[in-house]
Amino acid sequence: MIRVSIENLDKHIGEEVKISGWLYNKRSSGKIRFLVVRDGSGLLQSVIVKGNVTDSVFDLFDTITQESSLSVFGKIKKEERAPGGFEMEVTNVEIIHLAKEYPITPKEHGVEFLMDHRHLWLRSSRQHAVLRVRHQIIKAIREFFDNRGFVLMDAPIFTPAACEGTSTLFETDYFDLGKAYLTQSGQLYGEAGAMAHGKVYVFGPTFRAEKSKTRRHLTEFWMVEPEVAFNDLNDNMELAEEFLEHIVLSVLKHRQPELKILERNTKFLETVKKPLPKITYDEAIEILKKKGIAFEWGNDLGGTDETVISEQFDRPVIVHRYPAQVKAFYMKRDPQNPKLALAMDVLAPEGYGEIIGGSQREDDYDTLINRLDEHKLPHAPFEWYLDLRRYGSVPHAGFGLGIERTVGWICGLDHVRETIPFPRMIYRLNP
Amino acid sequence: MIRVSIENLDKHIGEEVKISGWLYNKRSSGKIRFLVVRDGSGLLQSVIVKGNVTDSVFDLFDTITQESSLSVFGKIKKEERAPGGFEMEVTNVEIIHLAKEYPITPKEHGVEFLMDHRHLWLRSSRQHAVLRVRHQIIKAIREFFDNRGFVLMDAPIFTPAACEGTSTLFETDYFDLGKAYLTQSGQLYGEAGAMAHGKVYVFGPTFRAEKSKTRRHLTEFWMVEPEVAFNDLNDNMELAEEFLEHIVLSVLKHRQPELKILERNTKFLETVKKPLPKITYDEAIEILKKKGIAFEWGNDLGGTDETVISEQFDRPVIVHRYPAQVKAFYMKRDPQNPKLALAMDVLAPEGYGEIIGGSQREDDYDTLINRLDEHKLPHAPFEWYLDLRRYGSVPHAGFGLGIERTVGWICGLDHVRETIPFPRMIYRLNP
Numbered sequence: 094m095i096r097v098s099i100e101n102l103d104k105h106i107g108e109e110v111k112i113s114g115w116l117y118n119k120r121s122s123g124k125i126r127f128l129v130v131r132d133g134s135g136l137l138q139s140v141i142v143k144g145n146v147t148d149s150v151f152d153l154f155d156t157i158t159q160e161s162s163l164s165v166f167g168k169i170k171k172e173e174r175a176p177g178g179f180e181m182e183v184t185n186v187e188i189i190h191l192a193k194e195y196p197i198t199p200k201e202h203g204v205e206f207l208m209d210h211r212h213l214w215l216r217s218s219r220q221h222a223v224l225r226v227r228h229q230i231i232k233a234i235r236e237f238f239d240n241r242g243f244v245l246m247d248a249p250i251f252t253p254a255a256c257e258g259t260s261t262l263f264e265t266d267y268f269d270l271g272k273a274y275l276t277q278s279g280q281l282y283g284e285a286g287a288m289a290h291g292k293v294y295v296f297g298p299t300f301r302a303e304k305s306k307t308r309r310h311l312t313e314f315w316m317v318e319p320e321v322a323f324n325d326l327n328d329n330m331e332l333a334e335e336f337l338e339h340i341v342l343s344v345l346k347h348r349q350p351e352l353k354i355l356e357r358n359t360k361f362l363e364t365v366k367k368p369l370p371k372i373t374y375d376e377a378i379e380i381l382k383k384k385g386i387a388f389e390w391g392n393d394l395g396g397t398d399e400t401v402i403s404e405q406f407d408r409p410v411i412v413h414r415y416p417a418q419v420k421a422f423y424m425k426r427d428p429q430n431p432k433l434a435l436a437m438d439v440l441a442p443e444g445y446g447e448i449i450g451g452s453q454r455e456d457d458y459d460t461l462i463n464r465l466d467e468h469k470l471p472h473a474p475f476e477w478y479l480d481l482r483r484y485g486s487v488p489h490a491g492f493g494l495g496i497e498r499t500v501g502w503i504c505g506l507d508h509v510r511e512t513i514p515f516p517r518m519i520y521r522l523n524p
Numbered sequence: 525m526i527r528v529s530i531e532n533l534d535k536h537i538g539e540e541v542k543i544s545g546w547l548y549n550k551r552s553s554g555k556i557r558f559l560v561v562r563d564g565s566g567l568l569q570s571v572i573v574k575g576n577v578t579d580s581v582f583d584l585f586d587t588i589t590q591e592s593s594l595s596v597f598g599k600i601k602k603e604e605r606a607p608g609g610f611e612m613e614v615t616n617v618e619i620i621h622l623a624k625e626y627p628i629t630p631k632e633h634g635v636e637f638l639m640d641h642r643h644l645w646l647r648s649s650r651q652h653a654v655l656r657v658r659h660q661i662i663k664a665i666r667e668f669f670d671n672r673g674f675v676l677m678d679a680p681i682f683t684p685a686a687c688e689g690t691s692t693l694f695e696t697d698y699f700d701l702g703k704a705y706l707t708q709s710g711q712l713y714g715e716a717g718a719m720a721h722g723k724v725y726v727f728g729p730t731f732r733a734e735k736s737k738t739r740r741h742l743t744e745f746w747m748v749e750p751e752v753a754f755n756d757l758n759d760n761m762e763l764a765e766e767f768l769e770h771i772v773l774s775v776l777k778h779r780q781p782e783l784k785i786l787e788r789n790t791k792f793l794e795t796v797k798k799p800l801p802k803i804t805y806d807e808a809i810e811i812l813k814k815k816g817i818a819f820e821w822g823n824d825l826g827g828t829d830e831t832v833i834s835e836q837f838d839r840p841v842i843v844h845r846y847p848a849q850v851k852a853f854y855m856k857r858d859p860q861n862p863k864l865a866l867a868m869d870v871l872a873p874e875g876y877g878e879i880i881g882g883s884q885r886e887d888d889y890d891t892l893i894n895r896l897d898e899h900k901l902p903h904a905p906f907e908w909y910l911d912l913r914r915y916g917s918v919p920h921a922g923f924g925l926g927i928e929r930t931v932g933w934i935c936g937l938d939h940v941r942e943t944i945p946f947p948r949m950i951y952r953l954n955p
């Protein structure tokens with residue numbers, strides 16, 4: 094008898110099939126026994142009727158424990174009321190492995206307990222749904238760039254010379270070359286890639302040794318960073334809008350069952366369409382002032398400020414033209430007002446905060462040298478980066494999107510720790 | 525005038541367009557000047573005829589240096605003899621930035637010089653082609669798994685407790701939790717994922733602090749690792765065959781121009797079709813003996829052995845059932861002969877060596893405990909992994925494919941250092 098996946102059952106109605114998986118739960122009602130089986134692709138209600146199976150198979154029902162592995166055999170029929178929409182009339186059950194008492198039960202568990210059992214917690218329907226949405230988001234991201242002629246540019250994880258202080262960098266001994274530092278962003282390498290391929294995206298894990306213990310911080314997180322030659326700040330904002338629209342549409346199109354499991358109100362996702370609202374930093378602090386929040390021009394927006402601003406909108410909002418003093422050395426200044434950097438952040442709605450940060454880059458050699466000096470940065474580690482301004486410099490721009498924050502927002506989660514299979518935080522390196 | 529990409533010129537024949545990019549090279553012939561422009565998506569020959577442009581534009585030809593950034597304007601026509609198949613009749617040229625004397629010239633440079641200038645070397649046509657093939661391979665890999673219902677499972681980079689000795693592990697301080705080690709493989713985490721999602725793939729960078737200075741070693745390299753619940757060794761070999769066929773076909777279909785630039789003889793790629801030849805370890809050492817190579821049963825195959833074996837085949841060859849003593853603790857033993865592990869390696873032809881390593885995993889709790897003891901490994905760091913055998917253990921199998929070795933093989937390169945944008949090796953951490 095052929096083994097099929099639960100997700101493909103619609104092609105096997107009326108057929109006898111074999112499903113292999115794990116016991117999700119069981120219940121009995123008179124002479125009928127129900128085994129709900131999960132195989133990773135979905136849930137199947139299999140129905141054991143006394144007389145349809147041997148007595149020894151019928152009696153297995155009492156023995157079998159949660160998360161035991163098993164195969165069920167029988168005919169598939171449509172059943173609207175069953176989870177997944179199908180039901181199996183069981184003719185045989187084979188137990189593969191009888192599970193010991195499963196530590197995760199329907200009762201409430203503390204977060205630390207669940208995180209200690211993350212390798213098992215992944216099997217729960219909510220965690221299962223989150224990781225399928227994560228996969229969809231990552232797939233949509235790659236699709237978006239691949240379909241527009243961007244070239245994938247894997248940036249190095251090991252980087253030489255810590256430039257902006259080592260306090261938030263993880264370091265490791267690197268043979269006879271001293272220390273290597275784990276990347277915080279592939280952007281500078283992406284810029285070199287854009288000069289070779291025109292349009293590139295960097296996509297990989299990044300690391301921050303921050304002692305932050307908030308619901309938005311991981312020490313290890315994934316980031317995608319497009320970089321485009323000849324793009325200016327406006328092109329960059331437009332790219333970000335189209336990008337977010339594509340990601341959200343893809344999840345809405347392909348992951349409705351998962352969003353339902355997560356009880357996600359998709360009202361706040363269906364609004365994500367180009368054009369998104371765009372406000373300047375100055376307009377953003379006007380909003381804060383109207384809300385009675387004291388805010389001095391020239392400061393960076395904090396997490397709480399971002400929450401207040403984003404709550405004024407029913408979709409992501411782009412804030413642009415920040416004070417140059419709070420932004421990185423490589424950002425180009427606004428020719429209309431050199432106190433401003435041609436920077437942009439995208440704040441997700443419902444208080445999810447910054448999911449994108451980007452800018453047009455400084456492309457003039459002399460100006461960039463001055464910026465390094467103003468930021469008290471040495472020239473030597475940036476010589477290769479300065480080469481990009483020595484040999485055919487062009488206007489260019491890019492941004493970075495944090496995967497875990499984006500998954501958290503789209504799934505409507507309280508904490509980023511559930512957005513990645515094995516999260517790493519200041520107090521968490523296990524399992 | 526609209527700016528278009530060179531790769532889209534076939535949609536603009538007879539139109540006046542703007543192309544922005546960099547000067548790849550120039551030459552003159554009588555009253556005609558040729559500027560070959562690259563924009564990252566391709567090369568365009570643009571033709572300046574005296575009289576068709578102003579004198580000052582005509583005179584720009586003498587000024588403009590290699591890799592200067594510029595825009596050329598003019599009408600596009602088909603021209604079979606030109607690189608890319610199109611030509612522009614130039615009406616105007618605008619210089620964006622005049623490059624200083626470009627360090628990479630058509631003359632021969634040493635490898636160290638080129639590696640020191642990797643950020644610029646990426647612009648050369650061979651390096652450009654390699655990275656486009658790399659992108660295609662990665663795209664094909666994700667397509668393959670996504671289309672078969674595999675779920676992406678990003679494994680952690682930071683792992684606790686060094687289990688098999690720290691000599692080849694990079695380590696970093698991790699707050700109050702002691703040391704964290706950079707992952708060498710996401711497999712164990714992939715196994716947890718397979719128990720939750722049925723079929724998963726891990727895809728990310730992995731790290732090895734090996735003091736090897738060979739043409740096959742990087743300290744930082746990317747690996748994709750599928751893991752499938754209910755698969756045995758045969759299923760695993762079949763998956764690997766179909767996987768390699770899909771990757772190679774995708775490159776042959778979409779990257780012919782790049783393979784041509786690389787002067788790759790595709791004869792050795794067109795043979796990559798299921799079924800691939802499969803030989804046991806015992807048969808492999810018979811081959812070595814026939815070639816006069818002394819080899820004792822029970823040793824692992826070395827790089828040279830692999831080269832000799834793979835040279836006997838015109839396509840990748842699968843070697844299976846290795847002596848258990850040279851393989852990892854988690855590999856299941858062959859029930860027909862417990863001295864053998866249900867392991868498999870795929871060796872690429874033309875001497876490229878191992879590109880895939882995999883196995884069926886030990887799924888019995890007691891046996892796995894014995895294996896840990898035989899390998900003198902502590903139990904504590906593996907408690908979570910043992911849980912997968914406590915709670916619904918099932919047969920399962922998987923493998924890992926090294927991206928850089930695969931790119932090297934498909935592109936026909938001598939050294940893996942050209943297969944990744946910014947390679948990291950024992951003596952190389954820059955740029």
